Amino acid sequence: MNKKLEQRFLEEVDLLQGGNAYLRSVKNVSDIIAQESFSKEELITLLQAEGQERALLFDAAHARKIEFVGKQVYFRGLVEFSNICSKDCLYCGIRKSNEKVIRYEASDEEILGACRFAWENRFGSVVLQSGELSSPAFTERVDRLLKAIKQLSNEELGITLSCGEQSRETYQRWFESGAHRYLLRIESSTPDLYNQIHPQNVHHSFEKRLECLQLLKDCGYQVGTGVMxxxxxxxxxxxxxDLLFLKKLDVDMVGMGPYIEHEDTPLYVFRDQLKTKQERFDLALKMIAALRLLMPDINIAAATALQAIDPAGREKALKIGANVIMPNLTPCDFRKEYQLYEDKPCLDEDAELCRNCLEARVEMAGGEIGYGEWGDSRRFVNRRQGSSH
Structure with missing residues (x-):
């Protein structure tokens, strides 16, 4: 072979090998879902999956869910006991500066009545959620409620709190009084984006949010967070x-759903830049499926916001990875005033109707309700057992 032909042959071999290397580096969905860990690029591929590849992702997530957490779906009776908030998050309908909101605080009797309903109907656990407040009076009230809930349920009801940023002392006090799970959503794990959707002041600090998540872990809670x-x-x-952040933080539970705009918020001016609601819904399902593959033994909630877009939204989430659902037990008189976003469903269903509706939804999704069970995160249980040896 003369020199020119040899050189050309070698160049073509190099090109061919380079091309093969490139093809090997660009994995398709069927390759990625067989893995147990994922790069950012691979996760992006999953989130962009359409058609048959989307179906493969959902099937894989369903299989991973059944393998690691089973068919059980756990009820968390949601009690939104106050919409008074000290924060001014730019996306939230109950932000402090929204003067159109009628503020309320449910009475202790109303809150405990909702919790008694949950206990008598074997929901297993409740979630006490409020706007973000931090004061001695608020700390004392939540503490009193925790003790009363434990007393009325013979210590049987599990309790999740979602009451925002607090001090280590407050978190510890509430933990010792009976709360064992805490949900504190980060909304975005990217500091720049976090700052774009929150006011620029000391009351809305990304670093403070992260610090509180760590404090909760240190106090012994099962820790949950989530994103829009x-x-x-x-x-x-x-x-x-965001998905990699959840993995790195080693959370026990996640509540995340589609962003739905609210006309009485500053972010509403950017509504023309948004994906359609259906696109946001589809992307939320892919996030849930990808998270189930990434963290197969955590609890994932089927967010109510999904149902605000698709009437069968929560069933679809249960089918592809979610295993927690939250019947709304907030007294009906207050529900319309706790709208973080528009078109929130189930505003006029009493607790009995809500329970019956969700029972049917879980059954349609092929799940089994874990009645009377706290439904602790498998990840949390396994971590705790591991540390005890």
């Missing part, structure tokens, strides 16, 4: 980073 999907300015890279 489809925010203005948000990219696929942001969402993939």
């Amino acid at each position: 999907i489809g925010l203005p300015f948000q990219t696929m890279e942001h969402l993939a980073a």
Whole structure:
């Protein structure tokens, strides 16, 4: 072979090998879902899956859910006991500066009545949720409620709190009085995006949010957080980073759903930049499925916001990875005033109707309700057992 032909042959071999290397580096969905860990680029591929590849992702997530957490779906009776909030988050309908909101505080009797309903109907656990307040009076009230809930249920009801940023002392006090799970959503794990959707002041600090999540872990809680999907300015890279953040933080539970705009918030001016609601819904399902593959033994909630877009939204989430659902036990008189976003469903269903509706939804999704069970995160249980040896 003369020199020119030899050189050309070698160049073509190099090109061919380079091309093969490139093809090997660009994995398709069927390759990725067989793995147990994922890069940011691989997660982006999953989030962009359409058609048959989307179906493969959902099937894999369902299989992983059954393998690690089973068919059980756990009820968390949701009691939104106050919409008074000290925060001014730019996306939230109950933000402090929204003067159109009628503020309320449910009475102790109303809160305990809702918790008694949950106990008598074997929900297993309740979630006490409020706007973010931090004061001695608020700390004392939540503490008193925790003790009363434990007393009325013979210590049987599990309790999750979602009451925002607090001091280590407050978290510890509430933990010792009976709360064992805490949900504190980060909304975005990317500091720049977090700052775009929150006011720029000391009351809305990304660093403070992270610090509180760590404090909760230190106190012994099962820790939950979550993000909004489809925010203005948000990219696929942001969402993939969110998934990796959840993995790195080693959370026990996640509540995340589509961003739904509210006309009485500053972010509403960017509504023309948003994906359609259906696109946000589809992306939220893919986030849930990808998270189930990434963290197969955690609890994942089927967010109510899904049902605000698709009447069967929560069933669809249960089918592809979620295993927690939250019947709304907030007294009906207050529900319309606890709208973090528009078109919130189930505003006029009493607790009995809500329970019957969700029982049917779980059954349609092929699940089994874990009546009377706390439904602790398998990840939390396994971590605790591991540390005891």
